[in-house]
Amino acid sequence: xxxxxxxxxxRMEEIVRETLGVVLGRAIRPGDPVVRERxxxxxxxxxxxxxxxxxxxxxVRFEADEIGxxxxxxxxxxxxxxxxxx
Amino acid sequence: MRxxxxxxxxxxxxxxxxxxxSGFVLxxxxxxxxxxxxxxxxxxxxxxEWLDRYFLRPGDWYWIVERRVDGTPEGTIGLYNLDRATGRxxxxxxxxxxxxxxxxxxxxxxxxxxxxxxxxxxVYTLVITTxxxxxxxxxxxxxxxxxxxxxxxxLGDTTVDAIEHxxxxxxxxxxxxxxxxxxxxxxxxxxxxxSG
Numbered sequence: 001x002x003x004x005x006x007x008x009x010x011r012m013e014e015i016v017r018e019t020l021g022v023v024l025g026r027a028i029r030p031g032d033p034v035v036r037e038r039x040x041x042x043x044x045x046x047x048x049x050x051x052x053x054x055x056x057x058x059x060v061r062f063e064a065d066e067i068g069x070x071x072x073x074x075x076x077x078x079x080x081x082x083x084x085x086x
Numbered sequence: 087m088r089x090x091x092x093x094x095x096x097x098x099x100x101x102x103x104x105x106x107x108s109g110f111v112l113x114x115x116x117x118x119x120x121x122x123x124x125x126x127x128x129x130x131x132x133x134x135e136w137l138d139r140y141f142l143r144p145g146d147w148y149w150i151v152e153r154r155v156d157g158t159p160e161g162t163i164g165l166y167n168l169d170r171a172t173g174r175x176x177x178x179x180x181x182x183x184x185x186x187x188x189x190x191x192x193x194x195x196x197x198x199x200x201x202x203x204x205x206x207x208x209v210y211t212l213v214i215t216t217x218x219x220x221x222x223x224x225x226x227x228x229x230x231x232x233x234x235x236x237x238x239x240x241l242g243d244t245t246v247d248a249i250e251h252x253x254x255x256x257x258x259x260x261x262x263x264x265x266x267x268x269x270x271x272x273x274x275x276x277x278x279x280x281s282g
Contacts, residue, residue, distance in 0.1 A: 040218035044189030045226045045264075048271045064278040068185025 009077060012058065012084075016076045019057040023050050028073070036071040060084060088141045091149075093199055095191040096273035100149035100163065100199065105141075107150055108134040110159050119184050123217050125241065145170070147199070148179060151192045153276070160186040163196050165209065173207030175200065180220075187276050190268035193227060197265070201258045208255065212238050212248040224251040228261040 017028040024041060028034055036042045051067055054076060060083040070076050092101045112133045115124050127133050140148055145168030151161040161182035168175040177196060182188055200206045212235060213220045229251035238248035253261055
């Protein structure tokens with residue numbers, strides 16, 4: 001038997017929400033429209049903290065040119081998924 | 087004005103802007119993600135002429151933010167509206183390419199030049215109220231919020247309010263510590279290179 005990839009994606013999304021919640025200082029529920037451009041406190045300084053916290057939590061290492069693209073739960077899950085698959 | 091103030095950081099450097107940077111500046115300021123916060127420039131010649139006037143204007147320092155490793159430009163930053171009586175100047179023209187990691191270091195470098203090289207007593211900023219991430223950046227960097235400035239900028243046919251922050255020389259060491267920490271972390275990310 002193999003693990004259902006949808007379970008892995010769901011678990012990854014939970015980790016992303018939890019990690020963002022810790023760094024941004026508030027709970028992020030499933031479906032919350034968390035997008036960097038609309039989050040006043042997700043500024044350039046906070047983004048660096050977000051990246052390192054996500055890497056620790058997800059066990060991945062983003063490339064330099066991806067870091068600016070990590071702007072929402074969905075985009076983070078998508079990018080992290082590529083690293084886990086490679 | 088023409089000047090020769092440059093400063094290297096961990097991953098980025100500030101170097102004086104040149105007329106040949108007009109195309110980069112025009113593209114930077116025309117990006118749809120930056121344009122809502124900026125005065126509109128119609129074309130390359132207008133941008134170059136603006137720089138020609140800037141070169142003659144005293145009390146005005148304008149830099150390109152570029153990568154140390156290969157000189158790739160990632161933005162601009164400036165100090166201007168110098169009041170020699172109070173030792174106060176405005177930090178502005180701070181525009182970075184959308185994916186740039188130069189925010190902390192470019193701010194760190196410009197404050198270093200302002201306080202440690204130019205001997206200023208205070209740097210202040212005016213950020214359009216709706217540019218929330220930059221307002222937050224200045225808050226997090228330890229700048230003091232002075233208040234709301236009504237009709238601070240004319241953009242096209244409208245006027246917009248701004249939030250004024252200031253950093254006094256006495257508080258610069260605390261801000262330097264905050265920005266230095268983030269600049270070091272950002273440099274670690276920049277050094278990874280691209281995924282190709």
